[in-house]
Amino acid sequence: MSSSRSAKVRTSIAVPRPRRDPDSGLAGNTGSGDVGTAVPARERLYRRYATTHSGGADQELTDRLFERDIAPFMPDNRDAAILDVGCGQGTLVAALLRAGYRQARGVDASPEQVAAAHQAGVVQVEHASLDTALEAVPNRLDVVIAMDLLEHLTRDELLRTLDLIASALRPGGLLLARTPNGVSPFAGNYRYGDLTHEICLTPGSIRQALRVIGFTTADVHPCVPLVYGAASGARWLLWKGLSGCYKLALGIESGSPRGHVVTQNMLVVARTPVLVDEPAQHRSG
Numbered sequence: 001m002s003s004s005r006s007a008k009v010r011t012s013i014a015v016p017r018p019r020r021d022p023d024s025g026l027a028g029n030t031g032s033g034d035v036g037t038a039v040p041a042r043e044r045l046y047r048r049y050a051t052t053h054s055g056g057a058d059q060e061l062t063d064r065l066f067e068r069d070i071a072p073f074m075p076d077n078r079d080a081a082i083l084d085v086g087c088g089q090g091t092l093v094a095a096l097l098r099a100g101y102r103q104a105r106g107v108d109a110s111p112e113q114v115a116a117a118h119q120a121g122v123v124q125v126e127h128a129s130l131d132t133a134l135e136a137v138p139n140r141l142d143v144v145i146a147m148d149l150l151e152h153l154t155r156d157e158l159l160r161t162l163d164l165i166a167s168a169l170r171p172g173g174l175l176l177a178r179t180p181n182g183v184s185p186f187a188g189n190y191r192y193g194d195l196t197h198e199i200c201l202t203p204g205s206i207r208q209a210l211r212v213i214g215f216t217t218a219d220v221h222p223c224v225p226l227v228y229g230a231a232s233g234a235r236w237l238l239w240k241g242l243s244g245c246y247k248l249a250l251g252i253e254s255g256s257p258r259g260h261v262v263t264q265n266m267l268v269v270a271r272t273p274v275l276v277d278e279p280a281q282h283r284s285g
Contacts, residue, residue: 045196046110053194054088057116062091063098064226069267070145071099073176078102080142083168085133085161086149090117090125097124107133134164141168146177150206151190151197158199162213172274175215178223179206181266185246190264203261206268215270223265 087106096104105124117125180190182202191200203220210218251257
């Protein structure tokens with residue numbers, strides 16, 4: 001009896017219901033002031049993502065990153081169909097257009113981010129969900145870019161998104177993705193520095209996911225500090241020494257002395273399978 005009464009005492013505490021976001025604009029909101037259905041956390045965070053977290057876009061920084069990390073992998077064909085998913089305020093789309101890629105465009109789920117892109121003159125950025133954007137272009141893209149996107153997905157969403165990317169790419173199509181690196185000794189800095197992050201990947205786990213989807217190659221590269229002056233050059237030298245120590249420690253513990261990526265971010269370069277020309281094979285035989 002006493003245990004039953006105790007249980008009632010413990011469960012009688014009122015748990016406050018989440019308040020409705022007054023700016024939610026959700027279907028069914030009557031504006032009557034009733035609490036109603038709580039706005040999903042993800043929607044609330046993304047609606048004002050620029051003003052509450054990401055801030056204004058830095059086009060100059062994006063241009064430097066584009067030249068170092070993106071341009072070396074891009075196709076020579078300036079008419080290649082390129083989609084930047086989760087493109088934010090469109091700075092990478094702008095860099096692609098300036099580099100001569102005439103069919104570069106981007107999509108983002110945040111209306112605030114898209115509005116900022118349009119204000120900056122990048123009208124090739126559209127407001128759309130990733131699923132909608134990728135399902136609309138089956139087997140029609142040459143390159144998909146996903147910078148700082150994959151960490152915003154749950155495990156199930158990650159595999160579904162990679163499936164959609166693979167379906168949208170032509171044979172031999174290219175996926176370029178940057179995401180926080182769980183192997184980094186400072187992984188938590190990026191993993192938990194944004195409330196919209198859902199997952200943290202490592203070189204091993206992202207390769208695993210890409211193999212499951214059917215990508216034939218999956219290379220992982222470190223995102224080391226940019227060098228654009230004396231101060232940044234000094235940072236790069238210091239990081240070079242420190243990262244060597246981290247790699248040595250990891251190699252000693254794992255027994256694998258080579259191939260470790262320990263930067264906070266990592267760049268993933270993957271390709272879909274190239275179709276074999278079966279008639280050509282028969283002719284050659």
